[in-house]
Amino acid sequence: MKFTCERSVLLKEIAIAQEIISSKNAISILSNIYIEADNDTLSIKATDLKVNFETKVPVTVIESGSATVFGDKFLGILNAIPDGELEFEQSDAKITIRPTAKKVRFQLKSIVSEKFPEFPTPNLDRLFEMPVKSFKDMIQQTLFAVSDDETRYYMTGVFFEKKGDSLIMVATDGRRLAYIKKEAGPEIQEFPGIIIPPKILHIIMRRAGDEGLITIAVTEKILYVRFGSYNLSSVLIDGTFPNYNRVIPESQSYSFSVSRTEMLDALKRVSILVEQKSHRVYLGIAPGTLSIYSEESDIGTAAEEIPCKYEGEEVAIALNYRYIEEPFKVIDDKEVSIHFTDINKAITINPEPERDFFHIVMPMQP
Numbered sequence: 001m002k003f004t005c006e007r008s009v010l011l012k013e014i015a016i017a018q019e020i021i022s023s024k025n026a027i028s029i030l031s032n033i034y035i036e037a038d039n040d041t042l043s044i045k046a047t048d049l050k051v052n053f054e055t056k057v058p059v060t061v062i063e064s065g066s067a068t069v070f071g072d073k074f075l076g077i078l079n080a081i082p083d084g085e086l087e088f089e090q091s092d093a094k095i096t097i098r099p100t101a102k103k104v105r106f107q108l109k110s111i112v113s114e115k116f117p118e119f120p121t122p123n124l125d126r127l128f129e130m131p132v133k134s135f136k137d138m139i140q141q142t143l144f145a146v147s148d149d150e151t152r153y154y155m156t157g158v159f160f161e162k163k164g165d166s167l168i169m170v171a172t173d174g175r176r177l178a179y180i181k182k183e184a185g186p187e188i189q190e191f192p193g194i195i196i197p198p199k200i201l202h203i204i205m206r207r208a209g210d211e212g213l214i215t216i217a218v219t220e221k222i223l224y225v226r227f228g229s230y231n232l233s234s235v236l237i238d239g240t241f242p243n244y245n246r247v248i249p250e251s252q253s254y255s256f257s258v259s260r261t262e263m264l265d266a267l268k269r270v271s272i273l274v275e276q277k278s279h280r281v282y283l284g285i286a287p288g289t290l291s292i293y294s295e296e297s298d299i300g301t302a303a304e305e306i307p308c309k310y311e312g313e314e315v316a317i318a319l320n321y322r323y324i325e326e327p328f329k330v331i332d333d334k335e336v337s338i339h340f341t342d343i344n345k346a347i348t349i350n351p352e353p354e355r356d357f358f359h360i361v362m363p364m365q366p
Contacts, residue, residue, distance in 0.1 A: 001065025001090040003037040007099070009057050010042075010086070011078045016207055016230075017046035020053045020199075027111075033069035034116045037061045039301045044114065046071065051199050052119045054231040066113040069095050077106050120233060122217035122224035128188040130167070132214040132227055138169040141180040141203045141357045144326045146198055147173035154239030158201060160218075161193035170244045174180075177247050180357035191218045195237035200225065203232065249346055249359060252339040256285055256310035257352050260336045261329055261352045266292045266304040268323050273302040274321055280364050281321040283338075286314040317343050318364040324349070327359035 013034065023030040034045040042059040046051070067090045077097055084101040090110065097106040147155035152174070159170040167184040170177065200223065208214065208227045217224040218359070225232045267281070274281055274294045284291035287310055293303035317340065327349045328336060335352035343366070349359040 001035075001067055002038050002063040002088065003059045003061045004085055004087050004189070005042065005057065005059035006191060007058075007078060007081060007086050011075075013044050013055050013057055014075050014078055015073070016055070017044055017053055018075045019203060020034060020046040020048055020051050021167055022048040024072060025053075026070050026073075026109075029111050029115045029117075030155060031070055031072065032116070033071040033074060034066070034068050034113055035088075036066035036113070037298055038064040039302060045119065047117055047119070049117065049236045050197065051203075052231075052233045054119065055204075055229045057229075065090055066337050067110045068113050068116055069108050069110055073108055076078055077108075090248060120222055122222075122232050122233070123219065124217075126189060126191070126217045126219065127215055127224075128184075128217075128302040129213045129215050130182070130184070131150040132208050132212055133210045134182050135214050135216070136208060136210070138167070138180050139205055140330050141359075142169045142171040143201050143205070144330065145171040145173060145176055145178035145359070153237060156242055157195040157197045157237040159193055159241040159244070160196055160223075160331050162188055162190050170241070172242060172244065172247070175320070175362050177244060177360040178327070178357075179244065179248070179360070182356060192220075194218055194223065195239060196223055197234055197237055200232055200234035202298070241262060247346065249341070249348060249360075252348060253341045254310075254312045254315075255337050255339040256290065256308045257337040258290055258306060258308045259325060259334050260331060260334060262306045263290075263292075263336065264328050266306050267321055267328070270294055270304055271321050271325075271366065272298050278364070279320045279322050280318055281324075282316050282366075283324075284314070284316045285310055285312075287297070287311055315340075315343060316366070317347065318366045319347070319361060320364060323361045327361075 009064045014062050018035045025031050036043040042057050045054045064163050081099045084102050087098045089096045093110050095108045095110050142158050161168050163186055166181045170179050217228040221236055222235050270292050275297050282293050290308035291305050294301050331351050333351035337350045337352045339348040346360050346362050
């Protein structure tokens with residue numbers, strides 16, 4: 001195998017491939033990136049056996065062939081050399097990399113490409129498309145709320161289902177819940193709810209643009225995604241997601257609204273003196289004023305008041321400040337409303353005016 005290409009073209013794709021790889025053992029095939037040069041195209045693949053990645057880039061192929069190369073050092077070499085043309089040549093079990101702009105040569109040992117795992121292929125009958133921006137919106141509003149408790153593995157991913165004419169994503173860690181719904185046409189086939197591991201969703205968020213469509217296929221065990229020149233697939237989490245509808249309040253008696261940026265700024269300042277095990281802050285709600293304050297500790301206390309729109313009796317609710325801060329960060333509206341019934345029942349965080357998503361947070365003990 002022998003080909004030439006521009007460093008800048010290759011660097012981005014190898015960086016994404018290296019994100020997939022979980023093994024750092026140089027002699028493991030799973031630490032290697034598969035490359036195949038043919039017809040002036042370089043195919044690139046990487047896998048950790050749960051998430052698979054594939055893309056293609058234009059190159060000038062002098063001699064067709066395929067190989068695998070240790071991803072960590074391959075990326076290190078590309079990062080270390082300046083932009084310009086690179087020459088890659090495979091001979092026996094070695095790959096030689098030469099940048100034309102520098103008198104330097106790198107040699108990496110290779111593992112035969114036949115040992116690289118085969119990727120599953122999607123059922124073309126199950127494919128559907130939606131705007132990539134809408135899919136990214138769904139991920140952004142839910143991904144932060146997944147659980148990191150491996151004993152409750154069924155909560156460590158994002159639930160995704162088609163219900164009627166809607167696509168729904170939900171995430172929960174048992175103390176909070178994030179929900180978003182997007183309209184979906186009848187041409188999208190019904191599919192049972194699946195639990196998507198976070199890794200593939202993080203990659204989509206970082207690497208997909210906001211224009212165009214994303215192609216998705218769902219099976220019982222695998223999620224397939226295609227956008228731009230990228231093909232991704234991921235093994236799904238096998239488990240039963242909690243019945244999220246039981247958590248959603250049917251109605252709530254009171255609500256107040258605040259400026260999103262003022263709330264975030266106040267939380268940032270007050271959290272400096274929040275007890276770091278509990279992360280507890282108090283929201284003191286009164287007509288016209290919202291007080292955000294920490295509890296008394298050996299270190300001290302912090303409190304701040306901001307304007308709010310509220311009509312009702314004064315009340316104080318104890319909450320994990322991170323559980324308020326994280327939804328406020330992913331909401332891009334100027335105003336946010338918080339709905340509640342009493343200090344011991346769930347609160348609901350909505351954009352103002354309400355849209356297709358919301359966040360539910362359980363209060364803490366005062």
